[in-house]
Amino acid sequence: MPEWYSIEVLDGNSSAALWADVHGDALVESALTAGAKDWSWHRHSWGVVLEVEFEDTSCWEAWRELPGTRAALESVPDPLSGLIVYRGRGGSSGAAKPLRPRPLAGSGSAALPLPWDWDQEGPAVLPGAPRRALALQH
DSSP: OOEEEEEEEEOOSSOHHHHHHHHHHHHHHHHHHTTEEEEEEEEOSSEEEEEEEESSHHHHHHHHTSHHHHHHHHTOSOTTTSEEEEESSOTTSOOSSOOOOOOOSTTSOOOOOOOOEEETTEEESSTTSOOOOOOOOO
């Protein structure tokens, strides 16, 4: 069964979109040559995402080890924390399968306010609780 893999490149000293313009065609061409079934680029305000679908993991791993792929991934704008590679589609692409509604945690309702006991000293949360005087200035 084919699987999707994602490569997220974040902006750094230069734009990730510029990086995609420089390396994108070569990456897609080599991925298709290595057995990719489909691909998609996504541009975001923070960077770019390349999603590639391969028939199996061995094709993906072979493509990742190609010298051109390695060189492109090593030249991302932020080499320390600007490259994220993972199995699955990009973070904003949605779920592969429709999500079913989950039950609410707890009762799903808001807490009701506690009753107030008003007297001359001000409000007390519960009868018998320590009373705090309100500083009222006239």
